[in-house]
Amino acid sequence: MSEPLLYHSTRGVTSGARIDEVIAAGLAPDGGLYVPEALPRLDLAAFDPHGSLADTASCLLMPFFAGHALADELPAICAEAFTFNAPLRPLPHHPGASMLELFHGPSAAFKDFGARFLASCFRRLHRKDPRPLTILVATSGDTGAAVAAAFHRQPGVQVVILYPDGLVSPRQAHQLGCFGENVQALRVSGRFDDCQRMVKAALNDAALQAQRPLSSANSISLGRLLPQMAYYAHAALRWHHEHHRPLNFIVPTGNLGNALACLWVREMGLPVGQVELTCNANETLSDYFAGAPYTPRAAVATLANAMDVGAPSNFERLRWTFPHDADLRRQVHAHSVDDATIRDTVLFHAADHHEVFCPHTATAMHRLDQLKGAQDAWTVVATAHPAKFESVIEPLLGRPVPVPSALAAMLNRSAQAEPLEASDEALKRWLLDSGESIEARRAS
Numbered sequence: 422m423s424e425p426l427l428y429h430s431t432r433g434v435t436s437g438a439r440i441d442e443v444i445a446a447g448l449a450p451d452g453g454l455y456v457p458e459a460l461p462r463l464d465l466a467a468f469d470p471h472g473s474l475a476d477t478a479s480c481l482l483m484p485f486f487a488g489h490a491l492a493d494e495l496p497a498i499c500a501e502a503f504t505f506n507a508p509l510r511p512l513p514h515h516p517g518a519s520m521l522e523l524f525h526g527p528s529a530a531f532k533d534f535g536a537r538f539l540a541s542c543f544r545r546l547h548r549k550d551p552r553p554l555t556i557l558v559a560t561s562g563d564t565g566a567a568v569a570a571a572f573h574r575q576p577g578v579q580v581v582i583l584y585p586d587g588l589v590s591p592r593q594a595h596q597l598g599c600f601g602e603n604v605q606a607l608r609v610s611g612r613f614d615d616c617q618r619m620v621k622a623a624l625n626d627a628a629l630q631a632q633r634p635l636s637s638a639n640s641i642s643l644g645r646l647l648p649q650m651a652y653y654a655h656a657a658l659r660w661h662h663e664h665h666r667p668l669n670f671i672v673p674t675g676n677l678g679n680a681l682a683c684l685w686v687r688e689m690g691l692p693v694g695q696v697e698l699t700c701n702a703n704e705t706l707s708d709y710f711a712g713a714p715y716t717p718r719a720a721v722a723t724l725a726n727a728m729d730v731g732a733p734s735n736f737e738r739l740r741w742t743f744p745h746d747a748d749l750r751r752q753v754h755a756h757s758v759d760d761a762t763i764r765d766t767v768l769f770h771a772a773d774h775h776e777v778f779c780p781h782t783a784t785a786m787h788r789l790d791q792l793k794g795a796q797d798a799w800t801v802v803a804t805a806h807p808a809k810f811e812s813v814i815e816p817l818l819g820r821p822v823p824v825p826s827a828l829a830a831m832l833n834r835s836a837q838a839e840p841l842e843a844s845d846e847a848l849k850r851w852l853l854d855s856g857e858s859i860e861a862r863r864a865s
């Protein structure tokens with residue numbers, strides 16, 4: 422058997438980590454993002470083209486886990502995490518094109534896949550480390566709900582969610598605040614980038630960590646990124662089995678987690694063809710891919726709020742994957758789609774095709790529309806159910822969007838969130854104070 426795969430940080434200081442350590446930690450100690458020493462190469466013949474999504478996930482992820490603590494349990498972890506499908510649905514009005522629907526999980530967005538996989542891993546890792554763990558999540562809306570749903574009532578785990586106050590949809594805010602028990606929502610008076618910075622600062626604070634062990638469940642965690650590869654592999658393998666050619670993807674993009682998963686699947690040798698990224702009016706990536714130097718900036722608020730990111734955290738991993746700018750710009754392209762175009766796209770497809778998409782998915786639909794006669798073998802990645810973004814979609818259409826049952830169940834519970842100032846110090850104080858009250862409750 423070959424040597425187990427080890428992991429190092431994109432910043433190069435941390436090296437030789439095992440997958441269980443990587444998943445437990447979230448962020449590398451040097452502040453970088455964990456990556457494998459090299460991406461494994463996979464053999465198409467190793468996959469069962471008629472297997473389930475969980476089977477594909479297990480086969481795909483085994484090289485990342487082989488030789489490490491969780492390897493034996495990987496099939497069970499995948500079976501627990503991948504309990505709903507990611508169907509590839511033909512788009513009747515776009516010959517040869519399809520939609521990869523990633524919104525059939527409990528929170529109705531693709532983040533459910535990664536969050537549930539991470540929770541399954543943590544359940545097993547936690548058996549080995551009995552100290553209570555606090556999972557910090559910065560969210561522009563959807564991550565928080567997925568992580569909350571995945572970890573709700575999990576013993577030994579507290580979840581603290583930070584979201585930008587007023588910048589998520591009312592239904593998203595409700596989803597974040599409706600869990601209670603071991604899940605606490607904080608509404609931060611700032612933007613998503615502030616929430617993300619505060620979480621990173623807390624995770625890098627050794628003194629704080631000594632008092633209250635912390636981990637992250639953000640898209641920076643490899644424990645979320647790796648399982649996201651499964652639905653790309655599954656769709657591409659099925660397509661290839663039927664059509665004997667690769668499948669091309671258009672991926673709505675914010676922090677680059679979902680898109681990177683797609684690109685890694687292609688790097689590993691599976692039949693993913695071209696990959697296009699669509700962004701909203703946050704143009705950091707589209708400017709870079711048009712040839713400008715990479716320039717992170719403050720995020721602007723758009724209709725596709727889960728993509729309101731000005732400094733995509735996974736860019737470090739993209740650079741690691743394709744270190745030379747010219748090569749990176751050949752591997753993938755990015756297009757920015759403004760709010761007016763998102764509105765037009767939603768309206769056009771609802772009126773002409775009776776199809777309703779969420780605002781994020783609409784950015785990718787717009788790109789598909791631009792491909793006109795060349796849509797064959799292209800797939801639009803549908804990242805969320807439109808009912809999650811009712812405040813954008815319903816006024817446009819002038820009618821309600823039917824709510825999937827899991828989402829409806831969440832919306833029937835009451836919800837609450839505490840306000841928090843957008844400073845690193847404020848989060849630290851909150852964690853120490855609430856940590857003490859957890860201790861006090863336990864002692865009494």
Ligand SMILES: *Cc1c(COP(=O)(O)O)cnc(C)c1O
Nearest residue numbers: 563675676677678679727804805
């Ligand atoms: C998170 C999210 C995105 C962006 O995904 P990244 O991995 O951050 O690029 C797009 N659409 C929806 C609905 C999301 O929740």
